[in-house]
Amino acid sequence: MSRGSRRFRPTMSSATAPRDTTADAAAPGPARVPVLVGLLFGLAGLGSSSAAIALPTVAADLDVSTGVSAWAISLYALMLAVATAVYGRVSDLVGVRLPLLVGVTLMTAGALAGALSPDFGVLLAARVLQGAGAAAVPTLGVALVSARFSGSARGFALGRVAGIAAAVSCLGPLAGGVVEGLLGWRAVIALPVLGALLLPLLWRSVPTDGSGARLDLVGAVLVAATAAGVVLLVQSPSTGPVVAAVGAALAVLGAPAVAMWVRRRPHGFLPASVIRNATVVRSALAAGAVPAAWFALLIAVPAVLVADGWEPWQVGVALLPSAVTGLAAPRLAGPILARVGAGPALALAAGVTTVALLVSALGARQTSAPLLVTAVVVVTFAFGLGQPALMEAVGDAVADDVRGVALGIATLFFLVGGGIGSAVVGGLGDPLGVDGALLLLTVLPVLGLLLLVPRLLARRRQDASVPPD
Numbered sequence: 001m002s003r004g005s006r007r008f009r010p011t012m013s014s015a016t017a018p019r020d021t022t023a024d025a026a027a028p029g030p031a032r033v034p035v036l037v038g039l040l041f042g043l044a045g046l047g048s049s050s051a052a053i054a055l056p057t058v059a060a061d062l063d064v065s066t067g068v069s070a071w072a073i074s075l076y077a078l079m080l081a082v083a084t085a086v087y088g089r090v091s092d093l094v095g096v097r098l099p100l101l102v103g104v105t106l107m108t109a110g111a112l113a114g115a116l117s118p119d120f121g122v123l124l125a126a127r128v129l130q131g132a133g134a135a136a137v138p139t140l141g142v143a144l145v146s147a148r149f150s151g152s153a154r155g156f157a158l159g160r161v162a163g164i165a166a167a168v169s170c171l172g173p174l175a176g177g178v179v180e181g182l183l184g185w186r187a188v189i190a191l192p193v194l195g196a197l198l199l200p201l202l203w204r205s206v207p208t209d210g211s212g213a214r215l216d217l218v219g220a221v222l223v224a225a226t227a228a229g230v231v232l233l234v235q236s237p238s239t240g241p242v243v244a245a246v247g248a249a250l251a252v253l254g255a256p257a258v259a260m261w262v263r264r265r266p267h268g269f270l271p272a273s274v275i276r277n278a279t280v281v282r283s284a285l286a287a288g289a290v291p292a293a294w295f296a297l298l299i300a301v302p303a304v305l306v307a308d309g310w311e312p313w314q315v316g317v318a319l320l321p322s323a324v325t326g327l328a329a330p331r332l333a334g335p336i337l338a339r340v341g342a343g344p345a346l347a348l349a350a351g352v353t354t355v356a357l358l359v360s361a362l363g364a365r366q367t368s369a370p371l372l373v374t375a376v377v378v379v380t381f382a383f384g385l386g387q388p389a390l391m392e393a394v395g396d397a398v399a400d401d402v403r404g405v406a407l408g409i410a411t412l413f414f415l416v417g418g419g420i421g422s423a424v425v426g427g428l429g430d431p432l433g434v435d436g437a438l439l440l441l442t443v444l445p446v447l448g449l450l451l452l453v454p455r456l457l458a459r460r461r462q463d464a465s466v467p468p469d
Contacts, residue, residue, distance in 0.1 A: 033148055034160040036202050037141040041161060042168025043195040044080070044107065044134035048073050048422075049172025052298040053312045054185040061185065062120040069120075070299055070426025072127050077295055077422050078231045079131025080138070081415035082224035086269075087136045096140050096147075101199065103136020108196045110134075115190035123189075130192065137195075138411045142391050144202070146403065154395075158388035159333035165387075167326030170380055173302060174316025174323075181313055219261050219269025226254030227416050234423040237431055274406045279397040282455060284410040286346050286448030287390040288417030289441075293353045293379045296421035296441055297360055300434050301372045303425075304364050318373050322380040329384025336385060342393035343455045349386030350448040353379055357442045364435035390414060417444065 051058075052073055059069035090099045110130025117123035141161065149157045176188045229250025236244035258270065266272035274280055305315050337345050356378035363371030390410055398406040421441060428437040 033202070034145055034157040035164060036198055037137075037145055038161040038164025039168060040104075040195055040198045040202070041137050041141050041165035043192050043198075044137040045165055045169030046172045046175065047107070047111070047130060047134055047192045048076055048295065048418075049169045049298050050176030050179070050188050050191050051076070051172075053173045053176035053302050053315060054180045054188045055299070055302070056306055057180060057185045057312075058120075058123070062117075062123065064120050066303070067426055067430055070422065071124060073295070073299060074231060074419055074422045074426055075124055076127045076131040076134075077415060077419035078228055079128050080135045081231075081412055081419050082227045083132045083135035084139045084411040084415060086220050086224075087139050091140055091143055096143055097203070100136055100140045100144075100202075103133045103140065104195050104199050106130070106133025107136075108133070108193045111190050111192045115186040117186075117189075126189075134192065134195075135415075138415070139407050142407050142411070143403070146391070146395055146407070154392065156334035156338075158391050159329070159337065159384065161388070164327065167323045170319060170323040170326050170376070171316075173298075173319045174313065177312030177314070177316035181311075216265055216268035219258075219265060222254060222258045222261055223270065223412070225250050226258055227412065227419075229254055230416065231419040231423050234420055234427055237427040270409065271406075274398060274409055277397055277406075279455065280394050280406055280410060282451045283342070283346055283390050283393040283397075284413035286350055286451050287386045287410075288413045288420075289445035289448045290349055290353050290379070290382050290386040291414055291418035292421030292424075292441060292444050293357050293360075294383050294421065295418040296425045296438060297356075297372075297376050297379060299422055299425045300360065300364060300429070300438060301376060303429070304367060304372065304434055305369060308367050310369075318369060319376055321373060322376040325377045325380045326384060329381050332381070333385040333388055337389055337392060342389045342396070343452060345385055345389035346393065347449060347452045347456060349382045349389060350445040350452070352382040352385075353445040354442055354449075356382060357438055357445070361435045361438040361442075364433070364438055387414070420444075 055069045055072065056066060058064075058072065059066045062069075087099050087103060107130055110126050110128075110133055114123055114126035114130060117126055142158065145157050145161055146154060175191060179187050179191065229247045229252075232243055232247030233251055234247075236247055261268065262270050262272055262275065301319070302312070302315050305318070306312065310318075333345070336348070340348075356375045359371055359378065360375035362368070363375060391407060394406050394410040395403060424441055425434065425437045428440065432440065
């Protein structure tokens with residue numbers, strides 16, 4: 001086995017695998033690693049959740065419409081999505097430590113640049129940079145946890161990461177509202193710089209060895225362009241036909257170009273062994289509905305309530321139950337994963353997401369704060385279950401030497417869902433109404449459930465063929 005493949009084999013103790021005792025001497029204990037990764041992941045999410053609450057102020061200060069200001073969320077989510085697979089592949093090549101350092105540095109620089117932006121164009125460029133850096137956290141954080149835990153312990157650890165991340169992200173509206181009221185929206189944009197304080201605490205736990213192979217830059221650009229086209233097309237109603245045309249061209253031309261490149265370079269940026277793995281593709285597409293709903297509600301709930309006369313800090317206080325849910329989710333997600341497995345857990349997350357979107361659409365139509373808050377609580381639980389279920393399903397379905405890129409591709413699909421969710425509300429909220437846009441999004445988790453049906457039926461047949469003890 002090569003050093004690059006050994007790096008991602010999960011370990012729990014020195015009795016089962018060799019350990020770097022020099023690094024471990026200064027590394028945080030195993031229980032702290034998921035907490036630190038979850039906090040870092042949460043700060044990446046905070047870049048959206050805290051900024052969403054400040055969008056009305058940003059729009060007024062920089063002289064753009066509220067619909068246009070939503071691009072500050074959509075482009076951030078888009079870069080989170082398209083850069084995740086890049087970091088995943090790079091981690092396979094050079095290890096996790098260097099790309100994680102680069103990512104956190106870019107996230108910090110983008111947050112500071114956004115806080116100092118003189119106009120909306122510069123703010124968007126800074127948000128793209130910030131998202132490109134924050135994208136390192138989901139994939140590399142999961143790779144780090146997967147390298148240190150195995151079996152059911154890995155499921156619990158990933159659940160803790162997702163739960164803490166969701167809790168921190170869900171505190172974003174409260175943090176954003178309070179900080180915006182005290183210091184203005186620029187301080188809100190700068191909040192993710194706190195991630196730079198966590199990196200030194202994780203440093204000794206981060207794997208450093210990789211395969212040393214080369215990165216397929218052409219494949220990375222093709223995938224990024226195609227994903228960007230989808231998000232641009234969805235949100236184009238708020239910005240006009242030019243953006244729609246660009247988005248359509250990127251999506252229509254990009255998809256076959258990616259397929260052709262994979263055939264030409266089967267071991268490139270998108271390894272054929274990964275994207276032809278039905279478990280990876282179906283799981284990732286199904287799970288993408290969860291962040292789609294979550295990002296959509298980040299924009300929809302503050303927009304509806306602020307328009308009804310609420311102050312931003314009041315919206316943040318109202319969403320505190322979702323932060324509590326995020327913290328509690330690992331206690332439920334871990335046992336569920338251990339009991340039913342990743343596939344059924346993904347199906348449950350998709351079903352819960354469908355319910356959350358239906359409740360939120362009704363809440364937006366009736367301007368009902370209790371319904372909207374309930375919807376956010378429900379989708380927070382779905383996030384806390386769906387993300388670790390996706391990572392476990394993908395991690396178990398591929399070989400060690402491509403686990404990093406497989407997790408990156410899965411996270412790419414997962415977060416493209418987030419970009420689509422925010423784009424649907426930002427782009428279609430005016431023509432369809434916020435309630436109509438949320439109702440339209442229910443198509444995604446329903447499709448996700450349909451994609452999972454073959455896998456669930458296969459598992460049922462397999463279980464039926466096993467004789468009882």
